Amino acid sequence: MTVTATYTSVTPERFAGEIRPLGRPAILKGAVADWPAVSHGRQSDDALIDYIAGHDTGQIAGVYVGTPEIAGHFFYGADTRSDNFRYGPAPIPQALDRLRQERNQDRPHSVYVQSAEISKHMPGFGAENRLDLLPDVAPRIWIGNQAVTRAHYDLNYNIACVVAGRRRFLLFPPDQVANLYPGPFDRTIGGVPVSMVDASNPDLDRYPLFAEAQKTMLTADLEPGDALYIPYGWWHQVHSLSAFNVLVNYWWDDAASAASPYDALFHAILAVRDLPADHHDLWRPLFDYYVFDQAALAHLSDRDRGTLGPMTPDLARRIKQSLARSLDAGKP
Numbered sequence: 001m002t003v004t005a006t007y008t009s010v011t012p013e014r015f016a017g018e019i020r021p022l023g024r025p026a027i028l029k030g031a032v033a034d035w036p037a038v039s040h041g042r043q044s045d046d047a048l049i050d051y052i053a054g055h056d057t058g059q060i061a062g063v064y065v066g067t068p069e070i071a072g073h074f075f076y077g078a079d080t081r082s083d084n085f086r087y088g089p090a091p092i093p094q095a096l097d098r099l100r101q102e103r104n105q106d107r108p109h110s111v112y113v114q115s116a117e118i119s120k121h122m123p124g125f126g127a128e129n130r131l132d133l134l135p136d137v138a139p140r141i142w143i144g145n146q147a148v149t150r151a152h153y154d155l156n157y158n159i160a161c162v163v164a165g166r167r168r169f170l171l172f173p174p175d176q177v178a179n180l181y182p183g184p185f186d187r188t189i190g191g192v193p194v195s196m197v198d199a200s201n202p203d204l205d206r207y208p209l210f211a212e213a214q215k216t217m218l219t220a221d222l223e224p225g226d227a228l229y230i231p232y233g234w235w236h237q238v239h240s241l242s243a244f245n246v247l248v249n250y251w252w253d254d255a256a257s258a259a260s261p262y263d264a265l266f267h268a269i270l271a272v273r274d275l276p277a278d279h280h281d282l283w284r285p286l287f288d289y290y291v292f293d294q295a296a297l298a299h300l301s302d303r304d305r306g307t308l309g310p311m312t313p314d315l316a317r318r319i320k321q322s323l324a325r326s327l328d329a330g331k332p
Contacts, residue, residue, distance in 0.1 A: 004171065004220040004228070015133050019229060020157075025171050025218055025236075026229045028133075032161045033225030035129040037246070041164030041224055045244040048164050049100065052143070052246070053093045055122035060089040061113050064144075065098075068107035072147035072240070073198075080184050085110070092121055092143070099145055103243050112144035114190065118248070129248065131227070134159060137250040144245055151180055151195035151237035155261075156251035158230040162222045165245030169228055170199045171218040172235040179213035180235055199237040258316035267323070 006027040007019060019026050032038060041048040064074055066085040077084045095113050102108035118126040118139045126139055151172060160169075172180060182193040197207045204211055220228050230236055232253065240247075272283050289296050290308060302309050307319065 002218050004169075004218045010133065012133050015229075020231075023231050025169075025220060025231065025234060027220050027222065028159070028227040028229060030225050031133065031159075031227035032129070032131060032163070032248075035161075035163065035225070037125065037129045037163045037248075038225045041246065045103065045164065046100070048246065049096045049244075052122065052125065052141075053096055055125040056092050057121055057123070058091060059121050061092050061095070061116045061121060063088060063090045063095045064110070064112040064114060066110035068105075068109060070110055072110045072145065074110065074112065074147060074189060075150060075194075076183070076187075076189070080187055083189070092116065095143065099143070099244060102145055108145055108243075110145060110147055112142070112147055114142055114144075115140045115249075116142075129163075131159065131161060131248075131250060134250050134252065137252045139248050139250050142245075142247040142249065144240060145243055147238075147240045147245075148198070148200070149190070149194075149238040151197070151199050151235045152190060152192050153233050153235045154192065154230070154251060155233070156253045157232050158249055158251050159227050160222075160230065160247055160249040161227040162224050163246035163248055164224055165240060165242030166224075167222045167245065167247065168239040168241060169218075169220040169222070169230075170237040170239075171220065171230065172199075172213050173216055174233040174235070176213045176216055176235065179209040179211075181207050181210065195235065195237070200239065258311055258313075259320065 004025045004027050006029050007014075008029045010019065010028045010031060015028075019028075037048065037051060040051040064085050064087050066072070066074060070084050074083075074085050076082060092113055095111060098109075098111050102111060118141050121141070125141075131137075131139070151170065153174065160167075180195040181197050183189075183196050185193055188194065197203070197210045197213075199210075199213075199217065202210045202214070222228055268287075272280070275283070297305050297308055307315070309315065
């Protein structure tokens with residue numbers, strides 16, 4: 001287990017020029033220590049709860065609730081077709097009141113407001129608590145008590161800012177996907193597949209390959225005022241360690257694409273996955289060459305590359321039309 005690199009006094013220029021190019025998670029120590037929300041949280045949980053509620057617009061948010069038996073581990077139930085929690089709409093102040101009630105219980109229910117858009121629910125909070133590193137990225141807020149979110153990845157870059165409570169992140173690089181035993185695409189807990197392994201307490205008899213993932217695992221322990229940069233696609237399991245926790249995060253992606261990469265993945269599952277092994281021996285290098293090799297086709301002029309040339313709106317439209325015709329005709 002390796003501790004994530006820590007940086008202090010991070011400016012926008014340093015973040016963009018020194019930290020992001022490394023492609024590694026990074027603790028940004030004290031990055032939001034001057035936020036009014038952090039100051040309220042340091043005063044008391046109640047002071048922060050009142051501060052958040054005072055900015056609330058009354059919009060309905062999504063709230064997760066679990067029984068004391070789950071001990072904050074929001075996950076599947078007996079199998080991946082069920083959940084061990086309930087999810088439903090509620091105003092954020094109602095969730096805050098429930099968190100106050102549960103705070104002093106020996107066996108509290110788990111309560112979690114997940115990924116509420118600050119611009120929708122509390123724009124005044126957003127105006128008073130800004131991350132100067134990313135001035136144009138829309139923030140989201142996460143509020144709850146002690147909880148564990150299993151390892152998952154986001155198709156975004158992320159800066160997660162701890163407002164209240166302590167957090168621990170367990171992080172794995174994207175190439176560890178096979179060793180993390182992802183759950184199904186069809187029923188996810190938070191919108192993306194999650195690891196079936198509890199990274200903090202793995203069952204290596206059932207999931208032996210996770211031992212390899214452990215060798216790459218980074219740990220990041222954060223206090224109020226700290227932030228964590230998570231690069232695109234890095235897996236992370238999140239532990240909210242305090243009786244009351246608040247986090248604000250910023251997701252963004254600089255890349256533009258003419259279609260969702262997931263569409264390509266599912267099409268490949270449909271067209272390529274079940275082919276014989278000797279067919280895979282052809283298609284694997286073809287994908288590497290035509291999709292992932294940035295230097296591919298350098299021997300051809302742009303005009304001679306045809307469909308494989310630089311992506312333009314017209315070329316994207318023609319490729320989509322061709323794919324639609326092929327799928328409608330029942331062809332791979």
